[in-house]
Amino acid sequence: MDEEEQGDTGDPEFIKRQEQKRSELDEQLREYIAEWRLVRKKEQDELKKLKEKQAKRKVARADEERATAERKKAEEERRVKEIEEKKLKDAQDKKQRLIDAEKKRQTMMAALKEQHQNKTLNFVIKKKVLAASLSDAELERTKTKEQLEEEKKIALSIRIKPLALDGVPMDKLKEKATELWDVIVKLETEKYDLEERMKRQEYDLKELKERQRQQLRHRALKKGLDPEALTGPHPPKIQLASKYERRVDIRSFDERQRLFQGGFDTLYLEQLEKVWRDRVQQFMQRPRKKLPRWRGERPGKRPGDPDTPEGEEDVKGEDVEGEDVGPKEEKPKEEIEDEDLEEEEVEVDEEEDADDDDEDEEEEEEE
Structure with a gap:
């Protein structure tokens, strides 16, 4: 590897190619830098123009606001001046009318005096x-x-x-139309704001009235009055618990309502309920078996008749209570009369008991 690298580095063609590549890259880099500088310069110029335009717009807006403020101030001064002049004129007119009325009154008084002196009543x-x-x-x-x-x-x-539009150039007409349009937009905006404000105030007033009404209802209930007593246009009348002692009635509405509930009707119903319970109790305690046996002298017994043996009564009772009993023997006539008398005495006793119960009930009701 070292020999190859040395051979490459020592090759003049390789060195020439490397230098050519470097020169091409340098040329591309220079072109890129030049292009970037041009783009940057354009952006800076555009930004500068925008800033200058913004500054001009701020100045124009400030001039426009200043002119608007001066125009509003002039209009306000003119309006105040017109109001003062109108007040002064109205005062002068009123003074003149008073002077004229006084003169006419003096004239009428003089005429009345003259008529009184002449003693004429018709004028x-x-x-x-x-x-x-x-x-x-x-x-x-x-x-x-x-x-x-x-x-x-x-x-x-x-x-x-009225607008004087005769001989006015087109530019002036456009300016006048733009001014009138701005005035219309301004007035419509103020109208909308005032309408929304009025709606909000009406809603607030309605809510406050409802809240006040609820508070007055609670206050009336606490004082024991009718719920709508304090919500009317006039205050409620003072209610007295006693017209002789002149004491103010501080009872609540429920307490005063309970005064008209109950009374004699309630007492009468309670008394009826008590009587009903006593009767039911007496009925439940009644004897459910046959009548007790007679221990004394037999009712309807005639002097000289033999005594009824005890066994016969038991046998008769068993024959009556039993279900499967054979043919009944015919009773003597005297025994049938004795039984009828016993049944009549039992019925008389029951009627006396019923009369006693009615008398007890009447005494309790009178108490």
Whole structure:
């Protein structure tokens, strides 16, 4: 390898080719650098032009803003001057009207004195004097439609001055149209801003009124009043708990509502419920077996009749309670009458118990 490298380095053609390649690369690099410098110079020139244009635009905008501010200031001064002149003129007109009214009043007073001296009660007031005594609002109402139209035309002719466009060049017309267009855009912008502001204020007022209404409702409920008592145009009447002691009623709405609930109806229902429970309890405690055996003298017994043996009653009871019993024997007539008497006595006892219960109930109700 070392010998080959030495041979290559010692070859003049190789050295010549290497130098030629270097020269070509140097030439390409010089061309690239020159082209880059040209592009860079163009960019710098364009940037410089843009900066100069921006500076000119800033100056023009500042001049335009200054001119606009001066024009607004002049318009404001002119408007203030016109308002002051109008106020001064109105004051002078008012003063003149007062002087004229005073003169007419003096004339009328002199005429009245003269009529009083002549002792004449009838006098005539001219229409001109009557018209002079009317106020401005009454005079405005008495104007006809033609008079109002004429006043409107006069006011519009004063406020909107006609444009003198005869013999004006095209450039001036374009400037005037541009100025009028700017004025229209400005007025429309202000109109839109004011409308949006009015909408926002209306919404805020509505929200504040609703919030105030809710607060008044809570305050009325706390004081024991009707919820809508404080939301009306007038304050609520003072409610007294006693018109004799003149005490203010501080009870809540629910407490005062409960005064009309219950009373005698509630007591009557409670009494009926109590009677019902007692009757049900008595019914549940009734005897469910046959009647107890008679231990004393048999009812309906006649003197000289033999006593009924105890075995016969048991046998009779078993025959009555049993289901599969043979043919019944016919009872004697005396035994049938005795049984009828016992059943009548049992029914009488039950009716007496029912009467006693009714009397107890009436006594409880009276208590």
